[in-house]
Amino acid sequence: MKKLTFKGGIHPYEGKELSSDKAIRKLEPGDELVFLMSQHIGAPAKPLVKKGDHVLRGQKIADAGGFVSAPIYSSVSGDVKAIEKRKNATGGMVDAIIVTNDKAYEEVEYTPADYTSLSRDEILGRIREAGIVGMGGAGFPTSVKLAPKNPDKIDYILVNGSECEPYITSDYRCMMEMTDRIVEGLQIILRLFKPTTKGVICVEDNKPAAIEKMTKAVLGKENVSVAVVRTKYPEGAERCLISAVTGRKVNSKMLPADAGVVVDNIDTVLAIDDAVTKGIPLMHRIFTVSGDAVENPGNFDVCVGMNYSEVVDAAGGFKNVPEKIISGGPMMGFALMDLNVPVTKTSGAITAFSHDTVSRLMPSACINCGRCLHGCPAHLMPTRLAAFAEHGDAESFEKFNGLECVNCGSCSWSCPAKRPLAAEINTMRQNVLAAKRRKKK
Amino acid sequence: MNEKLQVSVSPHVRDSITTQKIMACVILALMPAACFGVVNFGPYALLILLLSVASAVASEYLYEKAMKKPVTVDDLSAVVTGLLIGMNMPAHINWWIPVLGSVFAIIVVKQLYGGLGQNFMNPALGARCFLLIAFSSEMTTYACDTGLAKGVSALSVPGSVDIDALSGATPLAYLKQGITLSPAALFTGTTLGVIGETSALCLLIGGIFLLVLKIIDWRIPAAYLGTFAILVLLTAAIRGYASPFLFMIDELCAGGIMLGSFFMATDYVTSPITEKGRVVYGIFLGVMTWLFRMIGSGAEGVSYAIILGNVLTPLIENFTTPRAFGIVKEKKSKREAGA
Numbered sequence: 082m083k084k085l086t087f088k089g090g091i092h093p094y095e096g097k098e099l100s101s102d103k104a105i106r107k108l109e110p111g112d113e114l115v116f117l118m119s120q121h122i123g124a125p126a127k128p129l130v131k132k133g134d135h136v137l138r139g140q141k142i143a144d145a146g147g148f149v150s151a152p153i154y155s156s157v158s159g160d161v162k163a164i165e166k167r168k169n170a171t172g173g174m175v176d177a178i179i180v181t182n183d184k185a186y187e188e189v190e191y192t193p194a195d196y197t198s199l200s201r202d203e204i205l206g207r208i209r210e211a212g213i214v215g216m217g218g219a220g221f222p223t224s225v226k227l228a229p230k231n232p233d234k235i236d237y238i239l240v241n242g243s244e245c246e247p248y249i250t251s252d253y254r255c256m257m258e259m260t261d262r263i264v265e266g267l268q269i270i271l272r273l274f275k276p277t278t279k280g281v282i283c284v285e286d287n288k289p290a291a292i293e294k295m296t297k298a299v300l301g302k303e304n305v306s307v308a309v310v311r312t313k314y315p316e317g318a319e320r321c322l323i324s325a326v327t328g329r330k331v332n333s334k335m336l337p338a339d340a341g342v343v344v345d346n347i348d349t350v351l352a353i354d355d356a357v358t359k360g361i362p363l364m365h366r367i368f369t370v371s372g373d374a375v376e377n378p379g380n381f382d383v384c385v386g387m388n389y390s391e392v393v394d395a396a397g398g399f400k401n402v403p404e405k406i407i408s409g410g411p412m413m414g415f416a417l418m419d420l421n422v423p424v425t426k427t428s429g430a431i432t433a434f435s436h437d438t439v440s441r442l443m444p445s446a447c448i449n450c451g452r453c454l455h456g457c458p459a460h461l462m463p464t465r466l467a468a469f470a471e472h473g474d475a476e477s478f479e480k481f482n483g484l485e486c487v488n489c490g491s492c493s494w495s496c497p498a499k500r501p502l503a504a505e506i507n508t509m510r511q512n513v514l515a516a517k518r519r520k521k522k
Numbered sequence: 523m524n525e526k527l528q529v530s531v532s533p534h535v536r537d538s539i540t541t542q543k544i545m546a547c548v549i550l551a552l553m554p555a556a557c558f559g560v561v562n563f564g565p566y567a568l569l570i571l572l573l574s575v576a577s578a579v580a581s582e583y584l585y586e587k588a589m590k591k592p593v594t595v596d597d598l599s600a601v602v603t604g605l606l607i608g609m610n611m612p613a614h615i616n617w618w619i620p621v622l623g624s625v626f627a628i629i630v631v632k633q634l635y636g637g638l639g640q641n642f643m644n645p646a647l648g649a650r651c652f653l654l655i656a657f658s659s660e661m662t663t664y665a666c667d668t669g670l671a672k673g674v675s676a677l678s679v680p681g682s683v684d685i686d687a688l689s690g691a692t693p694l695a696y697l698k699q700g701i702t703l704s705p706a707a708l709f710t711g712t713t714l715g716v717i718g719e720t721s722a723l724c725l726l727i728g729g730i731f732l733l734v735l736k737i738i739d740w741r742i743p744a745a746y747l748g749t750f751a752i753l754v755l756l757t758a759a760i761r762g763y764a765s766p767f768l769f770m771i772d773e774l775c776a777g778g779i780m781l782g783s784f785f786m787a788t789d790y791v792t793s794p795i796t797e798k799g800r801v802v803y804g805i806f807l808g809v810m811t812w813l814f815r816m817i818g819s820g821a822e823g824v825s826y827a828i829i830l831g832n833v834l835t836p837l838i839e840n841f842t843t844p845r846a847f848g849i850v851k852e853k854k855s856k857r858e859a860g861a
Contacts, residue, residue: 091537091848093535093537094535139609139629185554197820213563227562247535258723273817313627320847320848324847330847332846332847332848332849333848335848389824390854402526403526403527404525404526404527404528405527405528405530405534407532407534411532411533411534411535412532412533412534412535413533414531414532414534415532416528416529416530416531416532416534417527418527418529432534434534436532437528437530438536439528439530439533439535440528440529440530443596445541445597445638446594446600446637446638446639446640447543447639448544448638448639448790448791449639449790449791449793449795450544450790451739451790451795451796452539453795454796454797454844455796457845458847459846459848460844460845460846460847461844461846462795462796462843462844464795481843482846482849485846485847485848490532490533493533493536494533494535494537495537495539496536496537497537497539497540497541497543497544498540498541498639499536499540503531503532503533504531504532513742
């Protein structure tokens with residue numbers, strides 16, 4: 082099979098062996114669950130319950146706050162303890178519904194359906210009602226993504242199983258353990274588009290077992306195939322993956338749908354399968370806990386609303402006092418100040434390191450070596466953009482396409498002078514975008 | 523939670539490469555040629571190399587101390603500059619000339635422009651050109667009374683037998699007259715020249731080492747040597763030399779082109795950062811070296827060609843800026859919109 086890839090990218094230490102062989106283990110939620118109202122891009126959800134209400138597992142506790150938004154469901158049965166502000170993984174305080182778990186797990190009744198008899202709008206409705214958002218991290222409401230302006234122009238549905246972020250193995254475990262459901266989820270998505278739309282499951286070549294299983298599962302299935310992409314970070318970045326698999330190029334001003342492509346994460350596809358065939362809303366996700374500071378790295382099936390520390394405890398806790406705990410993987414994750422944050426629909430991993438070299442690095446002068454240019458998947462000149470950022474030169478920053486940065490961190494990773502290029506470029510990018518929004522108003 | 527916890531922006535892992543490691547690799551890659559120089563020219567060459575390195579490092583240290591700037595000698599870039607200056611000296615030069623060269627390279631060419639990364643010209647080459655102008659006779663007198671190089675003028679040129687001569691001409695001077703030399707001696711390096719340039723073999727070993735480790739980009743030496751070789755071959759053929767191909771091999775092995783193409787033209791700071799730019803720069807160096815060596819009146823041209831390339835680098839970078847991913851050229855899209 083031809084290995085597909087894009088120009089640019091880097092090869093960081095993968096660290097997948099720590100958890101890739103650990104089967105997904107379902108975790109029992111603790112006494113208290115915290116459901117954040119902002120677990121997605123767009124308007125926060127609006128609470129439907131009040132303090133003291135009894136809720137069931139699978140009950141909608143908050144409704145979508147707008148078109149680009151998603152409802153939220155309780156993953157346990159119990160009483161609403163409070164509705165108050167709680168800290169999220171990036172340190173912000175957001176509204177949350179706190180539910181005490183009565184451990185009875187009384188469930189609402191779901192309405193299963195045969196997806197082949199559902200209409201396009203019925204499928205989209207079930208996805209929207211289930212509160213499904215992009216579970217790869219961005220959290221864009223999936224029903225909005227799957228209903229582009231011109232659905233007939235969509236030629237490809239890509240299922241992103243490349244999992245290029247180091248240490249994370251949750252998608253790999255899903256592909257190994259829930260192979261057929263991924264294919265079914267993809268077939269459901271394909272029903273939303275024209276009959277010639279192709280569904281492609283994309284897997285990096287460092288996961289040969291998953292490639293084999295997926296390839297077997299798609300045998301004889303119409304319009305569904307497996308694409309092997311080269312192991313390289315950030316192969317799974319949406320624009321890189323689209324370019325590698327379809328050869329189409331998407332820039333920051335376009336949506337993938339403008340190029341005729343929709344990309345969905347493995348976990349999202351599984352959630353779609355649950356929602357459409359069984360009527361079960363999004364209440365859980367697959368989560369990797371890894372890193373050298375973790376006693377027993379592994380993959381877990383966790384309920385939305387559980388505390389990060391409960392998940393770490395399930396992995397045996399820390400064997401060393403960690404110097405850095407990351408929500409997500411080491412390339413794009415957020416460093417945590419505190420483990421006391423709830424699992425959301427978009428949080429997929431915790432990585433903990435005993436030693437953190439990065440925060441002690443002293444940046445030195447740029448020697449113009451070009452490693453950052455070589456690694457940049459957006460084909461930018463990171464060292465120059467970082468210099469514009471340092472000088473506050475927004476005009477040059479834009480002229481040299483600084484807004485096309487995908488913040489993958491490849492430039493910072495490659496820099497021999499240890500300059501924080503990605504951080505400088507991203508800060509400038511946010512400032513320029515904010516200034517543009519102000520201008521529009 | 524725990525007090526050790528560090529919070530910083532992503533990415534939380536970095537490649538193990540550092541500026542210091544890069545410089546150490548360059549030093550290591552220069553070692554075969556430097557050692558060969560010492561064997562070829564005798565122990566005084568070793569003294570010249572050590573003095574050049576020591577004075578370069580000392581200049582950097584003292585300047586940074588005096589200017590109350592952070593001392594950066596541990597990045598080893600001054601060692602590389604000093605070593606290159608030493609390797610660019612005739613073996614029997616007065617000891618204070620390379621010392622002066624190192625001081626000039628570090629203080630005038632590098633530090634006055636802002637230190638590592640800010641100089642627009644390769645410091646070692648800047649110093650070499652300064653010394654060539656200031657001490658032209660000392661810088662172009664090549665002794666041949668010690669080491670393997672003893673009596674080499676007889677070795678390189680059939681028919682000439684002045685074995686007792688204390689100084690001789692470099693292979694390039696013979697090539698200038700259209701005389702084809704034995705490539706074997708030129709390739710191994712038992713000829714005259716500056717300390718570090720004579721052995722094409724040792725320089726190639728070092729160059730390949732840097733290419734394999736991806737410390738240097740293959741585009742620069744490939745474009746440089748390729749362009750130069752083609753132009754020399756054509757010139758030799760047009761001029762009707764007996765064996766143009768052999769003459770081309772001689773030109774590639776003689777003089778500073780091997781040292782220049784692998785170790786000096788590839789200096790990160792003074793060469794283009796873009797991939798396309800590196801090709802353009804390499805071709806430019808090849809053309810200029812050919813002009814200096816084959817068309818101009820002198821026999822040598824590598825130093826001046828690279829310095830000119832250094833000066834053009836910002837311009838080359840400007841017109842070879844890579845097109846951002848997914849961005850269509852504006853002109854083209856306008857035309858499409860019009861059509």
